[in-house]
Amino acid sequence: MNVDAIIIGAGACGLMCAVQAGFLGKKVIVLEKNSKPGAKILISGGGRCNYTNQFATTEQFISANPHFLKSSFNQWTVDDTISFFETYGIVGGEKTLGQLFPVDKNAKDIVAVFTSLCEEMEQEIWCNIDVKDIEQTSEGFKVSYVLGEKTKSIIAPKVVVASGGLPIPKMGATDFALRFARNNGLNIIETAPALVPLTITGKDEDWYAQLSGNSVFCEVSNDEMSFEENILFTHWGLSGPAILQISSYWRRGEVFNINLLPNQNIIELIEEERKTNGKTLLSTLLNRFYAKKFTDALGKFLPLTKTVADLSKSEMELIFKTIHEFKVKPAGDKGYDKAEVMRGGIDTNEISSKTLECKKIPGLYFGGECMDVTGWLGGYNFQWAWASGFVIAQNI
Ligand SMILES: Cc1cc2nc3c(=O)[nH]c(=O)nc-3n(C[C@H](O)[C@H](O)[C@H](O)COP(=O)(O)OP(=O)(O)OC[C@H]3O[C@@H](n4cnc5c(N)ncnc54)[C@H](O)[C@@H]3O)c2cc1C
Structure with a gap:
């Protein structure tokens, strides 16, 4: 021919x-x-x-x-x-x-x-x-x-x-x-x-699974790159655009960071609230930014039932780390069956x-x-x- x-x-x-x-x-x-x-x-x-x-x-x-x-x-x-x-x-x-x-x-x-x-x-x-x-x-x-x-x-x-x-x-x-x-x-x-969902197994698995279907706008980053988009919780781990993006820069065994409240500072927000209404519960404050289910799940790490006025210095540090420096160590990825590239x-x-x-x-x-x-x-x-x-x- x-x-x-x-x-x-x-x-x-x-x-x-x-x-x-x-x-x-x-x-x-x-x-x-x-x-x-x-x-x-x-x-x-x-x-x-x-x-x-x-x-x-x-x-x-x-x-x-x-x-x-x-x-x-x-x-x-x-x-x-x-x-x-x-x-x-x-x-x-x-x-x-x-x-x-x-x-x-x-x-x-x-x-x-x-x-x-x-x-x-x-x-x-x-x-x-x-x-x-x-x-x-x-x-x-x-x-x-x-x-x-x-x-x-x-x-x-x-x-x-x-x-x-x-x-x-x-x-x-x-x-x-x-x-x-x-x-x-x-x-x-x-x-x-790459552009692939990431799996979580072991002791944290249930915490992620309970949030299956919830999505949160975040900044996801590692040493190389950062992306501001939604993350999506699933019954096996994490997906959503921000996770797919970081997956291309992630290597097995590495930890990456999720800032759950990008462009705002949770400590400043708490301090502002203290000035006007110290009796606001931490959960009430967080519910302004997240779905109730997500705030409730943060209760595993944070003293949600305390008022903002009562939070100690070490609790404030814990809140900062949890909200702005949430660490994730995926077990793996969902493989070529689910990868986009x-x-x-x-x-x-x-x-x-x-x-x-x-x-x-x-x-x-x-x-x-x-x-x-x-x-x-x-x-x-x-x-x-x-x-x-x-x-x-x-x-x-
Ligand atoms: C679910 C999903 C959603 C996506 N969405 C987007 C999007 O919205 N935007 C975007 O930019 N990218 C998207 N991508 C990525 C995009 O599809 C790929 O980057 C793009 O298709 C690559 O083009 P390509 O021509 O190199 O390969 P392909 O488009 O994969 O084409 C390769 C072709 O070669 C054929 N082939 C393979 N082996 C042989 C063989 N031995 N003999 C004969 N034929 C063979 C395959 O059947 C296939 O048709 C998505 C990918 C997936 C999986």
Whole structure:
């Protein structure tokens, strides 16, 4: 078959790459393991797809080489994402913190933009294809795959690995990119689930479990990073946006900090209250900021039934530490079944930042989540997937 490139994976990166290549008159075939393209786009943002972030810069990404992204983000900007989708009828609305979601449309419409354009430009997407290997031959790259019971292959001068990361195996995720990279001597930055809920076991488990379903606006931080968003208590530990964000910076065994009352100082609040009404109970004061259930649970640590006037110096210190420096030591995370992304991946030093071509294997490109580029929660990961798809399309 006469094609310019084979793209492995009809996810965010592979689909953008196919469309952009089509705009340049290049013919590609996309090979996809699932029965339909764009599985993760469809489930993203609760089916609404947070497709970019207005404030995305290279700063909201974790990578061993933080400068790597600059070239791709210069070539394909957030404005490019916004106007690309607007051209095809998808207008974005900000939900919070710069996160753009389609207004009056959803994730299905995002996928439909790509499938319609592919159809129009005769870019083929072959589904139910499980790619097993890529070999270099004198005729080009030979991509071997399994379709049903049969093993087949296809040859092309260039190949794009856009097969994603390890999260959500039941949605088609495979270790193909990592395995291929490893087998070809490429370095891998250690991988782990990221943007993932964290579990609490042992003596604290029941305390967290009793609060299941409650969410509290907090500042969650460790030595590297801090995030101000909600945390959500669950019967097995902690979730919610602030926890997902810090999980990407958390390593097993580490403790992180939760400030349960960011932007205010509980000691100042108590002292203010003492001036006007010293008989206010600590619980009454805390109920101004938290749901009663949460205040009651803080009773495990704090003298809730004391009046603010009666609190001793050591009790004030305890209150400060509990409210502003609440320490959490998760037992682990919920793993790849619940993670939104993978941290780590193919070392960016193996790849040209300008073209995304593999330095050791000319003609082979990597894009999207399989690489050591991990974005924060909030549309950043799609911005990288679109940008990398675009950049590769210019070069295949
Ligand atoms: C629940 C959930 C919600 C999310 N919400 C958001 C959000 O709102 N905003 C955001 O920015 N990010 C979100 N993400 C992250 C985002 O989905 C990913 O970062 C993005 O999809 C990565 O794009 P990709 O093209 O690299 O990989 P994918 O989109 O994962 O695409 C890879 C494709 O390759 C296919 N594949 C894998 N192995 C093979 C093989 N051997 N042969 C053939 N095909 C193969 C897979 O089936 C898949 O279709 C979310 C992730 C999850 C899990």
